[in-house]
Amino acid sequence: MLKPTHIQGVAIEALAQEFGTPLYLYDGEKIVHQIQTLQTAFAAVPLRIKYATKALSSLSVLSLIRKAGAELDAVSLEEVKLGLLAGSSPAEIMYTPSGVSFAEIQEAVQIGVMVNVDSLPLLEKFGQTYGSTVPICIRLNPHILAGGNLKISVGHKESKFGISIEQLPQILELVQRYQIPVAGLHIHTGSDIYDAAVFLKGGKVLFEAAMQFPDLRFLDFGGGFKVAYSPEDTATDIPELGRIVSAAFLEFCEKYGRALELWIEPGKYLVSEAGYLIVQTTVVKETPTLHFVGVDSGLNHLIRPMMYDAYHDIYNLSNREGATAPYTVVGYICETDTLAAHRQLHTVKEGDFLVLKNAGAYGFTMASNYNARLRPAEVLVWEGKAHLIRKREQFEDLLRNQEMIQW
Numbered sequence: 001m002l003k004p005t006h007i008q009g010v011a012i013e014a015l016a017q018e019f020g021t022p023l024y025l026y027d028g029e030k031i032v033h034q035i036q037t038l039q040t041a042f043a044a045v046p047l048r049i050k051y052a053t054k055a056l057s058s059l060s061v062l063s064l065i066r067k068a069g070a071e072l073d074a075v076s077l078e079e080v081k082l083g084l085l086a087g088s089s090p091a092e093i094m095y096t097p098s099g100v101s102f103a104e105i106q107e108a109v110q111i112g113v114m115v116n117v118d119s120l121p122l123l124e125k126f127g128q129t130y131g132s133t134v135p136i137c138i139r140l141n142p143h144i145l146a147g148g149n150l151k152i153s154v155g156h157k158e159s160k161f162g163i164s165i166e167q168l169p170q171i172l173e174l175v176q177r178y179q180i181p182v183a184g185l186h187i188h189t190g191s192d193i194y195d196a197a198v199f200l201k202g203g204k205v206l207f208e209a210a211m212q213f214p215d216l217r218f219l220d221f222g223g224g225f226k227v228a229y230s231p232e233d234t235a236t237d238i239p240e241l242g243r244i245v246s247a248a249f250l251e252f253c254e255k256y257g258r259a260l261e262l263w264i265e266p267g268k269y270l271v272s273e274a275g276y277l278i279v280q281t282t283v284v285k286e287t288p289t290l291h292f293v294g295v296d297s298g299l300n301h302l303i304r305p306m307m308y309d310a311y312h313d314i315y316n317l318s319n320r321e322g323a324t325a326p327y328t329v330v331g332y333i334c335e336t337d338t339l340a341a342h343r344q345l346h347t348v349k350e351g352d353f354l355v356l357k358n359a360g361a362y363g364f365t366m367a368s369n370y371n372a373r374l375r376p377a378e379v380l381v382w383e384g385k386a387h388l389i390r391k392r393e394q395f396e397d398l399l400r401n402q403e404m405i406q407w
């Protein structure tokens with residue numbers, strides 16, 4: 001896989017020196033390129049890209065994504081508010097919560113974002129409260145097991161998400177009883193689905209259900225487009241996906257009798273490959289069995305390897321030729337926090353900068369202060385210039401909100 005030394009002409013090593021490590025580094029051009037690839041692939045249909053904010057929610061990233069023509073899907077009110085701060089209008093944001101209090105739902109309605117209803121009790125309360133006045137989207141669980149990893153598959157029949165497609169009669173009964181305007185139907189089957197056939201399978205569920213809802217404006221196919229993390233990974237073929245899904249969608253609209261919008265909610269696809277986590281080697285530790293490399297970061301900054309067994313490609317930025325050896329790169333957290341196991345790297349010595357790839361999605365947003373460690377800075381490169389978009393945390397940040405009582 002590629003081992004870039006520069007982003008848009010800016011040397012990564014110089015940025016590591018200027019801003020320090022660990023550092024989250026984003027290539028703004030790559031994010032925009034991904035949006036344009038989707039727009040091109042789905043050019044035959046009225047497309048709305050609703051970026052899954054939870055993948056990377058830093059304000060400057062949201063603002064860039066908006067500039068490139070994508071809208072937002074938010075899973076918390078806080079994400080909604082970040083989106084508004086970054087310039088999106090309420091009409092451009094869909095709120096897809098999972099089992100939140102009705103008070104939050106009411107606040108979302110007040111703000112003016114569309115609510116994606118994910119349970120029958122919520123649908124009923126919504127109807128009782130708003131009747132025919134507030135349009136909604138309904139999240140269906142299509143009972144499809146997608147992708148290889150159960151932890152990130154969310155549309156199967158034992159998943160907590162959405163309203164089971166088998167409960168369609170109950171949905172229709174509540175919609176009828178309260179005259180709820182249903183503007184959209186939604187499915188999201190999970191992450192790392194590379195096969196257009198799976199999306200089509202989800203699409204068929206949507207198409208069939210949609211015939212029961214005469215006032216729809218859109219169908220939302222969710223996210224989960226796969227990107228390549230390891231050399232053996234196959235990424236979703238986006239042009240092919242666009243062709244296949246658009247054709248099926250247009251055929252459906254014909255049958256439905258009206259042109260609808262097609263919504264998608266890519267998270268990973270927009271930001272994963274645009275992100276790099278730059279770390280510095282603190283120790284090289286030889287044991288009788290392994291070469292360990294210790295770095296100034298860990299699962300507190302990138303939890304995906306430990307949480308999902310995710311593979312993140314890694315390379316030695318400081319030494320790019322000569323002999324290689326199998327290294328196991330570990331963090332500084334008091335917990336087993338392997339970032340990369342048994343990887344062939346050019347000889348690593350103390351002080352070398354290592355780069356973890358595909359760190360844009362679910363990297364910084366899942367970072368924590370575990371072990372009372374500080375979260376990294378974030379730098380975004382745009383038009384050949386590096387911008388610090390989030391300062392590195394300082395010790396004072398750990399004290400904020402604490403009340404010290406000396407007993």
Ligand SMILES: *Cc1c(COP(=O)(O)O)cnc(C)c1O
Nearest residue numbers: 052188191223224265266267268
């Ligand atoms: C997380 C999420 C997505 C994005 O998933 P990716 O795998 O990052 O593309 C889309 N829609 C919803 C509702 C989500 O929760």
